[in-house]
Amino acid sequence: MRPLPEVPSAAAPTDGKQAGAALVEHYPRLVRLGYLVLPPSLGSHRRVLKAHALAQRCLLSGRRAGAGGGVPVPRGPGGAAAVDPSYALARRRMLRAALAAGRRARLPSLLPLVWGLRLFPHSGGSDGLALENALSALSGPGRAAHALRGLEGLTDTEARRVLADAGVAHPYAALAEAAGVPVPPALLDSPEFDPCSLQARTPDLLRRRRHAKAALTAVVALLVCGALLGLPGHGWGRGAVSGPRDGGRETAAEQALDPARLSRVSATFWQRSPRTDFTSWPTRGSRAGDTRLLRRALGVWARPDGAVRSSATPGTPVGPPMGAPQLLYAGEVDRLTVVLFYDGLRVVRYAELRDGGRGEGVALDFARVDGADRATAAALIVARGGDRIRYLTAPWVSSMSVRDLLAPDAGRRPLPRRADGVTAALTSPATARDCRAWEAIEVRDGGAARLMADLGELVPARLTSGPPSAPHDVAGWAERDSWARTACLLPAVRSRGVRSVNSWQYAEQLLPEEGGSARWLCTRAETWRGTGSRVLAQFQAPSAPAVATGGPPGAVAARAEDSPACGLRAPRVLAGVLWKSQGGRWYVLAAGSEQFASLTASGGVEARSDSRLLAVPARAGDRARLNGTLADGSRVGALR
8 A cells, every 4th residue: 555646745635525535535544544543452352443443433533523623734845735635634633533542441432333243354364463463562652653664654744733633741751662663664555454355254153152052051040030039938848959050061163172182193194094184183393292382372263362473264163173183294484383274174373472371462273174185285385475485295295396387487496395385485376466487386296297376375275287178287398388477367366265276278279470370278266165266267378489498477358256167067168359569459359168159240340250369350349249060050159
């Protein structure tokens, strides 16, 4: 989120109605500012709701403000206006409200109101946890100064002026306090501190159920006692007896919180196990015997409070374990202490800062992995900090290496591993702002070599090539060259619970005017939950002669979600693009997979081809409707 652009110094003073309009326009930015200024001791859920409540309260006060008086415009050096004055007024109100909310206890806001759910921003790595802890140690003015410099991009002089305008008594002291928390601006702009991009989970259902039962029992008891007191005589007779309820029996859910009941697997079990998946992963890590750590991790899993930063892949239940889970790993990675569990459906990652303990804030991540096999259970992401990640590998992985997908001719480089299976750190492409490199891991298991890529979740996605009927691991120069122009499209399926991504060339087409040969590919991302798959049809025009391999990313010709196209059930695809030749003339190009016998274009362009390829002259801006006829005579439309 870059600082707002400057406006001319002749900007007119703003009124309350303009400020309200500015607040609506910049609502996400102001809510993020309030979230950063509010004390972290409130917990993520309450901070999210409070930040939205304060922003909405400022909006209402902005609409009620009179339109007659001008509002002072923040001035930059030389007297030039630094920001839109309407936004400056909204920002000042937001800072005043957030600082006031942090100084004294206030009644809960009536709106927004959330029942039965806990809301959290997306969790991140150790850098986000460290910043959260550092912010909790600052005063309210210190947090405001830190946000103005890091998020708003203000200079110290501008920040002092804004702080003083917001009612801070000692702005110099606030800036000096904030100077002790250096942080890259990109971290404040990340999803970890975005209260408008949220994940939801249920609160402790077991505790809620116990409280509901206790309340119901109390009400029934009061009614019964009232009825008995109203009976003539002495109610229950002296000889009446009642036996106490058996409260000593533990439920299965309570037993699941006992570290002694965790399932532990030996280091050699995978060699004789009938299944080769997460169930055969051995228990590893230097803290696997730390009962206090494991009890903390299980307790947070079962009863997370507002201080826990939680995330889950789509379609993943986030409730407590229903039985004793399997312990995969417990150890120290970089600045974190990490615990990994597996309960047959999910992998759960608990992370806390080293030497920080439970009081310093933790992260809890859930990923669905039901139906995992030897290939998809080969690695997990054990630690993520900034743009760096580390993997924990399966015991059957013989070696690890790194390949840059954008450089198919480059060799792979070894990726060292510790004795407990944790790899050295490598750059994650999932959070990169541009696509200059895409580091994937190559996992070797006996004679098989598999490519896997980080898509921002606990489990990396497996990359494959080949038709839907027989996808296989990426092998050979031609398939790596195809992926070199596909990799930059992977952010389209980031954080969607993706299990595997298959990309295959379904057609090759000679371009008009001797424009060379273009490739048509279909890329399909399958999810762990079954639904939510994404399909991209891409057109890869010939690269420039100077580019021997790779080239620019393919152009997305069509996309679809929850479609069977390009999959095992419907292994066919039809897509088209409007293409401009080197001579400056436009053409409608279309290609279908081998199941198509003919193609037609209608609408802005009328054409027919008795093959599965079509190329027809067109004009800039023409839109054609594509249809195809399969070999069996049925008609099928283009992917959409």
